[in-house]
Amino acid sequence: MIKKIYLVGAGPGELDLLTLKAVKIIEQADVILYDALVNEEVFQFCKEDCLKVNVGKRKGKHLKQQEEINELLVEYAKTHEVVVRLKGGTPFVFGRGYEEVRAIKEAGFDVEIVSGVSSTTSVPESFMLPLVDRKFNDSYRTITGHDIDVFKSIVKSYHDRENLIITMGVHNIKNIVEYLLSIDFPKDLPIAVLSKGTTNDSSQKIFTLDEVNKQNEEFFEELKKLTPAILFIGRTIHAMKEIQ
Structure with missing residues (x-):
């Protein structure tokens, strides 16, 4: 069975607008790579040993370039069971989600998109x-x-x-x-x-x-x-x- 990486929409900011499916995936995550605009209250749903990696990009301040994020997703998937890319809003609206999907697919992993509430x-x-x-x-x-x-x-x-x-x-x-x-x-x-x-x-x-x-x-x-x-x-x- 091919390992799956999850691209999850975290919604616009309010915790209650996180979807039930997103919560279920976050609860299983071993690693979460999250955006700058993600409300960090979502981490209350994580396992205690979940590794949380801030890869946020804001105007003039990029913690990680997109290519680095793509590489990290693949590298963590090699060593951890459930890898989640947590994105503000929903993955395919102004979020470079497709670039990440392409990199994941090229590395031989599967992807599941969990839609979020768009800002x-x-x-x-x-x-x-x-x-x-x-x-x-x-x-x-x-x-x-x-x-x-x-x-x-x-x-x-x-x-x-x-x-x-x-x-x-x-x-x-x-x-x-x-x-x-x-x-x-x-x-x-x-x-x-x-x-x-x-x-x-x-x-x-x-x-x-x-x-x-x-x-x-x-x-x-x-x-x-x-x-x-x-x-x-x-x-x-x-x-x-x-x-x-």
Whole structure:
């Protein structure tokens, strides 16, 4: 029987949003390689002798490069029975999960994906912000914001019935907003900065695109302190205001 490595989604942060299946796998783990955004309260489910390895990557601070993480997964699988890669959110949404699966498969091991609750949906919902509301919109688009050139190549125009949900975009918010205004996104379109959603430290800040565009550098430096955060752009923010 081929040994299996588990890629497990730890959810957006709140411990109660960890799935039952994730808990069952964590309880069996001999080794856990975990991300920076994983709530370390999950370790209460571990065996006492479980080896926990922080391989977190945050902007400007990588404890391990992706290639090193891939190698560690394979090396630990050679010496331990149950190896778990614990990832923030869910493994295949902005988490390089497929790169890890490919490395594991190439090394001759099997993989099981245990889906988690994605921050792209759960964080807005934790602020009572609907992703789709028939009064305001019919669709939403999820995109990363860390590379402004890639962002520009994907987001080409404005549609008043679509929301943008931008992960990893706070450090680029100034460039993102300038670009959106240049392609005729309305100046009065609301933008929400949703910080640490689902956790006890959660907070929100709501502006219009024009308000953000007029801010100074001190404003943007303060926003960076709110990471991890999601940028939510769209008129559905008005729905949140109605029910909060």
